[in-house]
Amino acid sequence: MLIVYFRYLHLTFLFLLLILVLLSCATTNNKYQKPPEWIFGNINSNRICYVGSSRPHIRGISYQRALAVSRAIEGIARQKNVSVNTWVEHYMSGTSESGSSFLKTYSIQTATNxxxxxxxxETWLNRKTNELFILMCEE
Incomplete structure (x- = not known):
């Protein structure tokens, strides 16, 4: 009799565990986030604008952002027939005594003509691919 009781208890536990797993899968937020229209070039502006993008970078989000910004500036420059040279720098330092570190990412761009x-x-991060999009417009 005790063996039958434990068998039912075991089956009940497995059944409850299965229901818990199914409910947790059903409540996850897997909604697709539609990209904004400006990513596809639908920009309502009388200024020169360009969308720069960057996939995830091994050095982190600040480097990814600097790359997307520099690509947007280069796109604006191409539309104005301006030549742009770009360097993206990354600097990190820290000390073991203080337990802190410092990260600085900056972009140097020189223009001729x-x-x-x-x-x-605007900025938008694709949550599925972690690609960053930045809309920049000429001032």
Whole structure:
């Protein structure tokens, strides 16, 4: 009799575990987030704009962001027939005594035949691919 009781208890436990797994899968947020229209070039602006993008970078989000910004500036420059040279620098330092570190990422861009002055208007991160999109428009 005790063996039958444990068998039913075991089956009940497995059944409850199965229901718990199914419910947890059903409640996850797997909704597809539709990209904004400006990613596809539908930009309502009378200024020169460009979308720069960057996939995840081994050095982190700050480097990824600097790369997307530099690509957007280069795109604006191409539309204005301005030549741009770009260098993206990455610097990290830290001490074991303080237990802290410092990370700095910056982009150096030099333009010939003109000046590019642009501002970030929108950013969007694709949660599925972690690709970062940045819309920049000329000031």
């Amino acid at each position: 003109g000046k590019i002055s642009a501002q970030i208007k």
